[in-house]
Each structure stands twice: as C-alpha cells, then as structure tokens.
Amino acid sequence: MGAALPVVKALRAFLPERAILHDEEDTRPYECDGLTAYRQLPMVVALPETEEQVQRILKVCASMGIPVVPRGAGTGLSGGALPPGDGVLLSMAKFMRVLHIDPLARVAVVQPGVRNAVVSELAAPFGLYYAPDPSSQIACTIGGNVSENSGGVHCLKYGLTLHNVLGVRGFTIDGEPLELGGAAPDAPGYDLLALAIGSEGMLMVVTEVTLKLLPKPQCARVIMASFDDVEKAGAAVADVIGAGIVPAGLEMMDRPATHAVEQYVHAGYDLDAAAILLCESDGTAEEVEDEIARMKAILERAGATRMTVSRDEAERLRFWSGRKAAFPAVGRISPDYYCMDGTIPRKRLGEVLNFIAALEKKYGLRCPNVFHAGDGNLHPLILFDANDADQLHRTEQFAAEVLEKCVEVGGTITGEHGVGVEKINQMCVQFRPPELELFRAVKRAFDPSGLLNPGKAVPTLARCAEYGGMRVRGGKLPHPELPRF
C-alpha cells in the first residue's frame, strides 16, 4: 500500500529498497521515542547511509512539501522525534562511523549516529574523553545530543553539549550544505553553531560533528554524604560552591529515590538519610586529595550525618551506578513514571521541594526526586499507572504545576530533555508572544517552508491562547494581550 506513495517512488530513484520502510510492521518501531505517551506511525521511514542520500531525501521532501523528522537512537524524553503521520522519519542510525580522532588536536570527528559512550571508549587509549555524559549514554547518539544540547552529571565543571562541540556539518531542509563552527575557534559572523545545538532538529539535519576531547583526569573520588533534612543538603551544596569549589559532579537524591535505587542496584546508599549528596572531585592526585578534604570539612559543617569517600575506582563507580540507574529503578517500583526536567536557582530548592511534597498530597501521587544539585536541574519522577486514565490526567496536572513553579522561581521548564511535544504548552508560560514570534522567525531563516520537524518546541500563539484560556490563575489570563479564539 505504502509502496504506491509518490514519495516512496521518488526515494526509490536513489535509495536501495532496504533504506525505505513503509509497511506498518517495519515502521511501528519508530512510532515514538523515549516519551512513549505520544505515538504516531510515520508515513515513511528513510535510512540513508551517505551525506548525498540525506541531501537528496531533503530535496525530494522539500519539493513535494512533505515534513521530515530527524531521529537518532530515539532515547529522547520529550517527543522531539515523534514522527509525522504525513511525512518522512529520517533515521540517522546508519551514520555510525567515527571518522577521525586527532589526539594532539584533541578532536574527534564523528557521524551523528555514533553512540555517546563510544567516543570516550575510542579516545581512552589517548588519555582523552568526551565530557557530556547523559544517563542514557550507552544508547543515545551524538546527533541526538546535538539536537537536545544534552547534559549529564558533570555539567557544572565540564559544560553541556554546547560547550563540547566545535562544529557541525549538514543540510538545510532544502538540501543546501551548511558548515557551522569547526576546529578553529570563533567562526566569523553570528554564532549559528550555538543556535543549531539544542534546536531539536528544527533548523538543520546534522551529518557530521566535530567534538572536543578533554584529558582524562588522573583520578576521581566521590564523597557520599547523608543529611537528615533535604533543605540542609541543599544548603550544603551552596556552601561547597560558595567556598570556591567547582566539584566534577554534585548530585542529590531524596529518600524515596535512594530506596527505589538501592533495591535495584545495591549502590550502598544510606537508607536512613532524608537526602544524600554525591560530591565528586577529579584532577591530579594532589588536587583531588586537597579538594576532597576541603569538601568534607564543608559538608561536615553543613550538618552531614554520615560521609563515605570512595576508596577506589570500583567503589566510585558503584556510588554513581545508583544515580545513573535512578530512572530504570523507579520504573521497577511503579507501572509508569513521568520524568520532569525543570531547572531552578539552587537557593530556591527547599521551596520547590516543599511545593512538590504538597502536590503529592494534592494529587495523591508519589514523587521521588533526583537532582543535578550543582547546576540546579531537578528531575522529579511522578509515579502513576497509565492504565488508570484519572491517574494519567492527575500526573499531567501535577507536572504542569511543577514546571510552572520552576518558571516562577526564576528557572526554566527544561534543563536538558528539550521541549519537543511534551512541554510545548509550558513554553507559553516561559516566554511571551514577542519571544515566541522571534523563535519562529529564527526557524524561518533556516527553514522557510517549516517542513523540518514541524510542530515541536515552539508553540503557535493560537496554541498559547488556547492553553492560557484553560489555565486561568487568580482571575488573570497569562497573555491578556493575545486575541482569544
């Protein structure tokens, strides 16, 4: 049936049969990404293997007015790769080659389908690694990381994808080749590379990425510190940073989260603590010894009830294993969970956690918290059962309230997972119409016909007006200046 589609015929002119999927049994695996609540069968899936094929697919689709949605490994949590029912899902999965590693220049040139963890594995013999380490790093791809500006647990010291990508190469929706940034710093003109990173695949299709590699720290040790109160743990984080220390990693988990994790991975967490902090130092042996001693003293003064410092690499990895496995661990104690991704100024942590605790009561749902404490990125996990329509509804309301609270305290609705389709309504809370209009103009500068990943990340003003209409707060509409429909 799909074989009769004009776009399939056009793609067959230059793609082998195995690179075009259109039967339901073949396209079904692509119906969603990591946000499984949203599903849509793509009309066609294309699996190109060369840059030239990507360019021709884009030209064909642009000329036929067919939407294109790029996809990496499909691990994204915001529905950024949700397929178009009337378009082509462009899977970059076959772009799996590491093209070049230059140890002296500390640069890796890779294709977008290369998995994040592979880069560090291949750079390891040279004493180098790629710093961003999202929890999904064994599966997620560099192309997806570029789309979402992915973070990880070491962002505070080593930055996000944005800080570790030197250049990208690819095409506009019209098939025009684009090269942004490169191994030389400070490309002339506007910083279009910054715009492309985190653009959720809406500005260009990336076919090659130049990554910055860093020297692997000689050693790393982590302190696991227990607190009898979540707010005390939050204050301890501020004390560490206020003392002029930038830890390599600084993570917090509350008691419900450590309990869920401990059953699953046996990381050795203190189950009596109201919250635990993982506080890592890396560098030369001298630096680490010095920094660990300073951090221990600060945490002690801040009221840590127990502290354990990792004795060796195996123990360090075990302490981290619990944090990295937090999502799947929570997946085992609840039929479903909903992961949020707000970022807040750290000093508002206590207030936001109390707010979440109150919502747990209000909606009758549990919500463990894991927190990238160093950079203010909060991942509350609402536990629910998707088979219960009312629970799903309550979860959505719960999540919306949390994200709006993040904006209210001066934070953001998404720290690293992206807006996608999931948080598109909250964009109306984060931004006012003039900024949203500008985002749309930015998109038009790259994609005048609006065919690349349409409907994601940036809401229309009409959609915001509708959402605002549903959410009247204190008698005030969020956007009184908008016409109502």
Next chain:
Amino acid sequence: MTLEHFQDRIRAAAANGEKLCLRGGGTKDFYGNTPSGEIVDTRGYAGIVAYEPSELVVTARCGTPLAELENILAQNGQCLPFEPPHFGDAATVGGCIAAGLSGPGRAAAGALRDFVLGIKLIDGRAQALAFGGQVMKNVAGYDVSRLIAGSLGTLGLIAEVSLKLAPRPQSGATLRLEMPQMRALETMNRWAGQPLPVSASAWHDGELMVRLSGSTAGVRAAAAKIGGEAVGEPPWSGIREHTDPFFAGSEPLWRLSLPSTAPALPLEGRQLLEWNGSLRWLKSGIDPAVVREAAQRVKGNATLFRAEQKSGNCFAPLAPVLERVHRELKAAFDPAGIFNRGRLLPGL
C-alpha cells in the same frame, strides 16, 4: 536611565529611517567594520541587577563598567573565566558581550559565549525581549542569547546579561621555556591533552609562556613536571589588552583563528601565538589576500583586527548559504535595519 529611554529612541529611529550606532565606552570602535550612525550611549543604564556568589551567576546592565563588575567578583573570590579584553578603562559589560572577545583563558576555560546564560535585548521593533535566564542548564527555545554574544550590536541593544562565573584559582604560576615555534605548537597541544592545570599559553620570538592555575598542590606538581623558569611579571594582561610591546607599531594587526595544530605559517611580519596555537596574532603590512588565503588553507580564518585604514569587510567572507541565513536573522531582529549597519558584514 530606563529601558523606555532606549525603546523611545529606537522607535523613533525606525519611524524616521535613521541608523543607530549602539555604543558603550567606545573602547572597541576599532574592531569590526567602521561604525556608522547616530550614537546611542548605553552607559547610563548601569548596575548589577543580581549577584549571588553561591549560585555562580551575575546579572548586570549593559552600561556597567567591565572593571567595576570584575572588581565586585574579585571581592567575592570569583571571576569571568574567559578573561575578556577591556581595551580601555571605559569598557562596558554590554560592549564586552557584543564584541564577544575572549582573552588568554579561552583555550582552557571556554569562550565568552560559553558563559552567557541569558540576555535581555531590545530589538528593532523596540520590544524588550528576554532569552535564556539565570540558570546553567536551559534548553527551552533556541539559544538566542548566545547568538547575540559577538553579534556586534547588529541584532539589538543588549540591555542586560547574565553570566556564569567561576571561582578565582587558589594559586597560579607562569613558566618560561625557550623553543622554536613548531616545537612550541607541539608542546602546547601535548600539554593540553594531559591532566595539567594549564590555564593559558603564549609563544613569541622563541619563548613559550605557560600559566598554571588551580589548587596550590596541583600547580606545584605541574610546575615541577613542566620545568622552565618561573616568571615574576607574567605577560597575560599585556597580551590580553594589547599593551605588550608585540602589539606596538603602526602595521596592521591580524587575528588568525586556526585549528591549534595547524603548522607555523611562514608569513612576513611578526607573530604571537595564544590558545595552544589556535589564535595567532600577525603584525604585518602584507597583502590581505595572502593572509586570508594562508588561514583558509589550514581551515581557519583571518580578521583584520586593527589597522589605520580598513576597506571592505575586515572579517572573512561567509559561504553564500550562511550569508543568506545572516540576512534573514538580521531582518527578524531588526526589520528596519537600524542597528550598527555594516559593522559585522557589509550591508547587514
């Protein structure tokens, strides 16, 4: 002064077809293509809006003197890790962000744009727009604040900026080693690939200077490993501010941005290397086409940074598709084309 003051001025300019030159202390008037238009002085809109050291973030208004901001940060043991050049006492925060220039710390700590978290901008429609914020991780919407960093005021008036900070290093040391350029290039890159606290590097005339920053213990250990001779008066502020004797003289100054491992470029004139070799300053009166071609051949680009006479575009030309995107973005932010015309790209 209030934001409304700027908004009124911009609205009037758009209505009357005037061109505006957005300007702080004017310390970087020499940079980019020659400024034109009626001057809008941003210095009246000054002050720190928010600063909490434990959040590692500061928010400042555009007219705040850069030196004043850095002093306040220093009093709290913090700094701008990209070490922006001032090029004069009158330098402002707004001008610093608009120019987008980073100093000696760039290769190790990151570029100015890496530390921009949020910007409040007045666009060509006189709208006050807010992008990004005060938090380190934020992927809501396109990263417009980093697009604005380094746009030389062509997209709007930067009214306010939030920057990520870093603690000032506990201790530091500068070492001097004698070696020829090719060996210096290899050495700088090799050290950058090792877990050493190298925070800046520079080579000129057979001398390699290396700065170490970090914990006292870490710096001591690294200094022993690297060797060389300790330098009492480090050159870094002279290199950053171009007061170092290298920058004296009336020949044009070129800024070559190259992959750090690009070989030594045999161009006539004097050279000073920074950033492990990825920034090369050239004092030379040779044909601009020769300089540009040499940079391009090694996948870099050349900017005519300072010259008594500039004609045409002092930046490397853009590929046609990129130039089109630039013009579309300019039209989106500044539809009437009133801000800093031609400063970044002729006609833009």
